Amino acid sequence: MEIDVKIITAENYVTTLKAASRPYHNHYYAMYSSMLGGMVTDPALMQLPIDDHIVHRGDGVFDTFKCVDGAIYNLDAHLQRLERSATAIGIEWPGGLNELRELSIATIRAGAKRNCSGRVMLARGPGGFGVSPFEAPERALYIIAYQLGQPFMKKKPLGATVRRSHVPTKAPPFAGIKNCNYLPNVLMKREAVEWGIDFVAGFDNNGFLTEGATENIGIVTRSGELAFPRLENTLAGTSMLRLMELARNSQTDNANLISVVTLRDITEQEIFDAAELLIVGTTLNVVAAVEYEGAAIGSGTPGPVWRKLNQMLEDDITENKELRTVVFSANEGSKDG
Numbered sequence: 001m002e003i004d005v006k007i008i009t010a011e012n013y014v015t016t017l018k019a020a021s022r023p024y025h026n027h028y029y030a031m032y033s034s035m036l037g038g039m040v041t042d043p044a045l046m047q048l049p050i051d052d053h054i055v056h057r058g059d060g061v062f063d064t065f066k067c068v069d070g071a072i073y074n075l076d077a078h079l080q081r082l083e084r085s086a087t088a089i090g091i092e093w094p095g096g097l098n099e100l101r102e103l104s105i106a107t108i109r110a111g112a113k114r115n116c117s118g119r120v121m122l123a124r125g126p127g128g129f130g131v132s133p134f135e136a137p138e139r140a141l142y143i144i145a146y147q148l149g150q151p152f153m154k155k156k157p158l159g160a161t162v163r164r165s166h167v168p169t170k171a172p173p174f175a176g177i178k179n180c181n182y183l184p185n186v187l188m189k190r191e192a193v194e195w196g197i198d199f200v201a202g203f204d205n206n207g208f209l210t211e212g213a214t215e216n217i218g219i220v221t222r223s224g225e226l227a228f229p230r231l232e233n234t235l236a237g238t239s240m241l242r243l244m245e246l247a248r249n250s251q252t253d254n255a256n257l258i259s260v261v262t263l264r265d266i267t268e269q270e271i272f273d274a275a276e277l278l279i280v281g282t283t284l285n286v287v288a289a290v291e292y293e294g295a296a297i298g299s300g301t302p303g304p305v306w307r308k309l310n311q312m313l314e315d316d317i318t319e320n321k322e323l324r325t326v327v328f329s330a331n332e333g334s335k336d337g
Contacts, residue, residue: 017044027147029111032103034141035126039110046144053136054123058181060140061085062121065104066148066282070114070328073317075101077238079120085178086122091139093122104143105327111145114333117283119144121180149283153310156198159290159302160279162217164268165191165200169210172232188213199279199289201271204233209266215284216240219266220276220305224259229266239313240280242323246312257305276303285317286310 008016025043032039033048040046054060063082065075079100086092093100100120108118120143125136152160167187169175192200192213201217202210209229211217216237218228226247228240247254247261271277275298277289286309288302316323327333 014044017047018042020044029113029116029145029147030107031145032107032110032141032143034139039107041110048123048142049126049140051128052123052126052140053133054121054125054140054180056129057124057131058179058183059089059133060121060123060180061089061091061178062119062180063178064117064119064282067108067114067116067118067145067327068148068317070330070333071324071326072105072108072118073325074238074242074323075104075325077242079104081178081236081238082120082122085176088173088177089179090133091122091124093139093141100141103141105325107143107145108327112333113145113148114328114335115148116145117148119146123180151283151285152198152279152287153285153302157302159288160198161291162199162201162277162279162289163191163195163197163293165202165212167191167200167202169202169204169233171204175210175233176231176235178235185213199287201292203268206265207267208233209268209271210234211237212279215279215281215287217289218278218280219270219274220258220278220303221270222273222275224257224275224305226258226261226278226305226309227266228263230263237280237282239282239285242316243280243286243309243313246316247309250308250312254308257308271297274298276305278306278309285313 028043030041031046063078065078123140125140127136165188199212211234277297279287288306
């Protein structure tokens with residue numbers, strides 16, 4: 001059977017792209033592309049070169065932040081992590097952190113949404129379809145403003161369910177690099193969906209807890225210890241690190257809830273024995289996991305440490321002027337998003 005393939009030319013390319021629009025494109029607000037040298041706000045035009053090594057090799061790094069009520073939260077921490085990841089795989093953006101910061105702010109402004117997510121992707125760049133990183137003569141930068149997800153506990157206030165993942169976890173040093181080869185993370189999320197649960201937890205070859213598909217996971221022991229896995233085996237989550245800082249700073253006022261805050265090895269048995277199981281992420285904020293492998297965690301309901309820490313993080317997001325990069329004035333930008 002002969003297939004009739006439409007020939008797409010420069011003259012009909014944009015028309016063809018617009019005809020291929022899908023409903024989910026409504027969730028994409030703006031995109032900066034260094035390959036285009038500018039910003040686009042039409043989702044049909046938000047394209048990457050197919051020969052960019054970020055596309056066909058996953059050779060690039062990214063980071064995701066959020067803008068809440070007109071201000072980006074903890075932007076510098078996200079961009080510094082992006083730079084560390086980029087350095088680890090030999091990618092450097094000529095404009096440095098300052099330009100990444102300014103372009104991130106400009107992209108959020110172009111999207112015109114007071115509440116949105118922002119993703120910065122620093123790529124090896126286009127130049128061929130081989131595996132050599134030296135094939136790409138110049139780096140590429142893509143920044144997208146898109147719909148902000150709702151914090152998990154707003155959707156499921158009774159808490160989350162968790163199971164142990166069967167997907168092998170990333171070994172150091174790859175565990176600490178937020179690169180665009182996310183296949184293990186994708187397969188972990190697939191497990192959660194297929195099992196009808198909310199999250200999965202990874203474990204390393206020594207049987208110690210690592211992380212979820214895109215989340216950090218920690219425990220609160222019955223003695224009040226707040227513990228997360230060592231950073232050698234996990235990505236250094238910006239929300240997790242900020243939450244730990246908030247918890248340490250409040251220990252005097254919350255001595256009845258938190259006795260110590262630490263990074264250490266955590267066994268699966270300690271999850272079963274924990275008073276609380278916490279999941280932390282940029283979009284999620286703090287999640288109370290109330291069930292692990294079918295067994296109740298603690299009382300089987302969101303606990304007091306989750307309640308306190310989540311409120312502290314929410315307040316930090318909306319009130320901490322030092323960590324809020326204001327993008328819109330009070331009368332600017334749409335509140336939808």
